[in-house]
Amino acid sequence: MNTLDANRREFLKTSGTALAGAAVLPGFLDGIVRKASVPGALADTPTTLISDCAWCGSACGMKATVTNGALTFVEGLPEDIQGGGKMCAKGKAATGYLYDPDRLKYPMKRTNPVKGVGVDAGWVRITWDEALDLATAKLKETIEKNGRDSVMILGLANPDVWARFQNCIGTSNRFDHWDECFLANRVVSTNVIGGFVWGHDFANAKYIVTFGWDVVGKSKVVWARAVTDAKKKGAKIVSFNPYKAAGTSVVADEAISIRPGSDLAVVNAMIHVILAENLYDKAFVEGLTNFPQYETEIRAHFAPYTPEWAEALSDVPAETITRIAREFATHGPAIAPIHKKTPSANYANGSETTFAITILNVLAGTIDRPSGRYFPRTHTIPGIDAIVPPPAYPTKSGVDIVGRHRHPFLKAVGSGMFSCLADGLRKNPGKIQMGIITRYSTMAFPNPPEVEAELKKIPFTVVCDIFPNEIIDLADVVLPSALYLEVSDLVARDHHAPYKMTVVRQPVVPPQFETKPLGSILLAWGLKAFPEYWKNPDGTPINMGYVLDEKTKRAGLGANFAEMKAKGFVKEVAPFVPRTTFPTASGKINIYVKAFADAGFEPLPTWKQKRDVPSSQYPFYLLTIIPPMHIRNTTENNRITNEIKGTNEVFINVQTARGLGISEGDTIKVRSRVGEIQVPARLTEAIRPDCVLVPHGFGHQSRLMTAAYGKGAKDAILVPGQSMDDILARKDVGGAACIMDAVVSIAKA
Amino acid sequence: MSTYGFLVDLGLCISCSACEAACKTWNNVPTGRNVRWRRVIDQVIGVWPQVSAYGVSMACNHCADASCVKACPSGALAVRAADGIVLLDKAKCIGCRYCESVCPYGAPQYDATEKKMSKCTMCVDRIDAGKQPACADTCPTGALQFGKLVDLDRKGVKQIPNFAEPSYTNPSIRFVPKEG
CATH class of the missing domain: 2.20.25.90 (ADC-like domains)
Structure with missing residues (x-):
């Protein structure tokens, strides 16, 4: 057995x-x-x-x-x-x-000084005290000798305890995957509607149009359920996607093939039709947006973007674009969801595509309306800094190795830029002396070998993670973190929150092995490294149980956390009162974004081609998907989901394959200008003949992930990284990561 | 005669495989043995660009004329008289794999570790407790439904492309075909 x-x-x-x-x-x-x-x-x-x-x-x-x-x-x-x-x-x-037997179980340190993905680190088990003493000594020494910015953090800015620890370090070199996800959407939405919001109310919509974002195929239950609920109630669903087996295309009434990266052209043409035929929601647009102030500029901007013009770029017939535009404006309430990854991060024109889709929703008059994209109504749960105020944090330099400080809008957000990290490390040799990495695999980056080559040069790296993914092979000390099933928290959700509701997160079993919740790890490390920030005014260590009790109380969820645990779920059902002002400077929605123009960017979504376009050398567009039973780079080692889908392949149109003499199951070399992978061919009629698709998340190289190791190949090897110079040169207001912006050749191996 | 059955709405199945994960965890089916009681089979019908793509969630169809039961020489496979659920008694199973060879749907699967067959129970323990089978219970879009066959007959049809001829075993599954 x-x-x-x-x-x-x-x-x-x-x-x-x-x-x-x-x-x-x-x-x-x-x-x-x-x-x-x-x-x-x-x-x-x-x-x-x-x-x-x-x-x-x-x-x-x-x-x-x-x-x-x-x-x-x-x-x-x-x-x-x-x-x-x-x-x-x-x-x-x-x-x-x-119960994954490969979980990180106890703190470890490396004994083999040679770092590299796939190279045995020679891990030896150490105690938590040893691990945190070692990490503390290195952290203090690094800050003292080389300054705060010589510490690089790869990790999100939350939760609050993690933010406190990051603020203690005071580095400006903190990066995360946002640019590969929703950073462009955040920049655009903040400037257009006044905030970045996740809320989408599909279930009440009568017309749903998706561009690139496979909202159903992502299989987030909240949205898969809502979109199909709308369908059951008679809503029309239109999906633009070059791959017709994508979830949204499967459930759509119309699955329309589109040339990859040309969504912007179609959306701009839809806006053209709606403006030309005055089909927009007049009360909403004239009363709640800056349309009256900039009507001339807006109409002039969209005038050249005719459906005929868009047809040439997108392969979507002009009459189809015109018809969908009219239906969208008149068969509503309508929504064109705009969320993450696709389409805002996929291509070099992701920011503009996001901008155009946002305007489409504004013209439909459904921002913060039932059936629209809306501001979630959530409980406000205070962070640890509000409950135990810290001493003043060190001032950050605001200058980072990637160059966010050179871009006004990316500087303001201060996140993202995985797509530029290899470039930033390469251009600043020796700058980063210590790395702290939480919950990221190198598979999260475009062109992983490029970033691995740079990360392994960092003299000392601490990794805090749950599973032994590739990043472990580049670490010096590993801190094993507990799973969501083993920790306590309050979770106020915002994906669908027309009223306030919070669910408890509680340990259903105690932390397994010697793992600890992130909060406990950071408290213990903080008490060693930055004790003044992790103690109460009376000198006693911060009590995380007290913090949780205070959060519960101050959010109005109960007298203490024990009460919240007993309740499990709190909801305050209340009528949805639509906003009449928006959290912008003027209180109105900005269709024309003057702040963009003032900073040298386009104030309205302007057509721009994607970065890499097919050539005789690389004739195919590369598409990727995250299979619906997986979270990218994370769940592939789970024995259950691994058995459902444990490896990947390259999907090729049947006619295309025949023309190249490719048969089902042949090993195929897929090559781009930066890399090559080999995967078996899967022939399908569901993809455009000029596209090939490689599902993401496979090709794990960490031998410690025994279920996922060596199965499949990394699509990201085919995707070029980029630099801040590239982003500034194309005047990209949201810094899209271009995570699918690649073209490839295919041949039998 | 089968009392219960499954219905798959092909316009709603997004191949998310929540049904399979639910099946696996509720029934404690071991992983790593290629024993998958429920699976989603992806279908693409037509020629680009006129294609219809969908998933078909499929497990044991608890056939009214179950070929597996007829083929079983040890009496391990039997139909529960009360409701027609086809159940495997592992204690009686001799691992001869006859059932595997006669089932048109790949429902009985050989567990090489146990040297016995393994198959969907329709979550009979849940049904007896008044609950839905774990697969249909979690289906996010309602593509996979469970119910009394007489009700499902009103909602769906017996045959879709690439599905084995239903008159052979009279399977307790119905389909809502995909429009377009």
């Missing part, structure tokens, strides 16, 4: 043979064996706890069933309108993460 493949009930039946696995799974087996050895313990009544699924930002409420101390099953929380009682494959596979 493969004990590493253990699942709970299966294990209980065969505990005798599985005991050999005890050394591998100490925490988990300890619990099971101890309980199972007590007569009658197996008759324990299963306990059900309310918590949330943390795999995506929608954080569906869930009920976790715990039997004999082990998590056995999770199911959706029906009263929560995110999941509505449903969960996706990623959420359902909870036991696969919790």
